[in-house]
Amino acid sequence: MSASNGTRNHLSGGDINTGEVLDARALNRALLARQMLLRREKLPVLEAVERLIGLQAQAPNAPYFALWARLEDFRQEGLSRLLLDKKAVRMALMRATLHLVSASDAMPLRSTLQSVMERSLKGAFGRQLKGADPAQLAAFGRSLVEDRPSTFGELGRHMRERWPALQSEALAAAVRNLVPLVQLPPRGIWGESGQAVHTSAERWLGQSRSAEPDTELLIRRYLAAFGPATAKDVQAWSGLTGLSKAMERLRPELVTFRNPAGDALFDLPDAPRPDSDTPAEPRFLGEFDNTLLSHADRGRILPDEYRSQVCTANGIVRSTILIDGYVAGTWKLTRERGKAILCIDPFAALSSPDSDALRLEGARLLQFAAEDHSHEVIIRQGGS
Template identity: 55%
Template sequence: MLDRYALNRALFERQSLLRPAGHTALQAVERLVGMQAQAPLAPYVGLWTRLRDFRPDDLAGLITGRQVVRIALMRGTIHLVTAADCRTLRPLLQPLLDRALRSGAGRRLTGLDLHAIAAAGRELVDERPRTFGELGAALTERWPGHAPADLAHVIRALVPLVQVPPRGLWGHGGQATHTSAETWLGGRLDPAPALDDLVLRYLAGYGPATPRDIQVWSGLTRLREVVDGLRPRLRVFHDEHGNEVFDLPDAPRPDPGTPAPPRFLPEYDNLLRSHADRTRVLPGGHRDRLATPNDSPRPAFLVDGFVHGTWKLTRARGTATLTIEPFASLPDPGAVTAEAARLLEFAAAGDTHDIKIAEVTAG
């Protein structure tokens, strides 16, 4: 049986959160099977907290060099993945995107040939990168009377679109513009990727886990059948609730008492969004406290392996202030503020730094 501390420490070890890893940024993105990147700069903080001596240029260079790309994948959300993973993951996740299209824009476009719309959209984005607004406006010229956003959604679902720089570059902003993955990377996507490989990759980065965990992370369904097919190659444990949890035989499972230092995570980090039962990192009652009114998560910090509060970075008149908002008293405030100071050195180099700890408020 693996209790939540055993699951927590196994996850922390695989996510390079027990101690910073010496991997390159490219190796880290691959090991994590991508990083959620709805907030364009979140992967930079996610890599900083996991790697030794990481610098923003380490990732920015991979983006401009087309070694990593930003594309809608797991759960239909934007992820930063290696070029190789883009080629295999995007075809595997097509059923998820098809389902989202059928339940949304597809209903409002009944009677139209969606594949004809996709073909027209592909021509447009391969001609030059376009925003969704530009794409929808151009498509309404051929299919008038339909919402531009719905027409653009067809392209997002049926054409593998990558967001091109400067989107996702440290210190840059601007709207997301898109072209096809085939045009950006050159060559075709993998015509026959294997779901088995996806499950094994997930377990290496996020296990031990249940089939439902893998489904929550990916957005795919019916993965119990895939896991059962892999059962002879896996180790099987049980969690505190009696659920079967699967793992790779040789994957690290540290002692549950292994110390876990404070860590600061960016908004949307996959550590907090890749399991059906998030109590291995997110204590009960704290989940709602991470969400903002528009349902986007706040950046979180962890103490002893579990979410202990949120943080925010603000700048004004040359001073960068990192405000720590704990959900409960800090057992070791010095360790948390030391990690906060390290984050400021990374994210706000050149500014004067200030750290504030807010009063604990009731949940």
């Protein structure tokens, strides 16, 4: 039975195995609800960033598009001000990739994910750094960036003065992965440009690293933002390994379901699980949006047949459109001679209502991203 608001009745905790199978659409709607993609929410920007456990930030403007898709009346300055006021930072975290997170989340998350950073370093540069003492690399690199914030290129050259036999790229990577570094403004500020210049999070925020990792808290927060989920889903999002035991320890306070393949899905008892037929309006997601990257099975939002058209061989995740809650195409914004053009490439033909809704949402996107330009929305023929 469904609650009147379209969400299943809440369950109490205590190791409840409902035996219920959640089909693909139920999992999709749960994800959309927690990602604020069923309807825009009215939240302070910092609260939204924390609810989402940060935002992918490989592309400087990606977090702005992510928040525009999720929040009512979001303006770019709302996020830019957080970065300038040191209330939010850009740093390597989940999967050793760049994220934008709140200042209060930065050090606790980095402490819990430090093993991910170290494993990534070993996999990419282990041979190049063979024989070097990680503690010495970290201490010297920290002193350099705290004395003078640096690009990775500058950092690598300065590190090589001490370790001339090692490659600059490997030395800079060692500092990035062993020391919690943050990118400083103007990098990541809407409408501004600048190189990625780094210093330590401790120096920038005036904080110390959390003493103990808290994997169980990380799992709870993941489920609140991305659940229901398997242990493999949490691992795919975070980069952590061996999470099955931690999930089992949490089992008494969680509820469990099954996916169509029969795998156990863990969830918070009071998290939203909307009905499968809950409407989902068209949405525009920016590059590297978290919803596409946070499950072992990306099919809950990105159909397998479209994956290669969204996720490129060189690691780019393109900006996408959602139709009925699923990725159904890509989009690109270009500017020329005072005109901003939004070009939408559906993967299949769209219905007239979906085209109309997408065109209206696209006009809003142009108003947000290119307010001082004239606008044009182009929807190409699906499948072309």
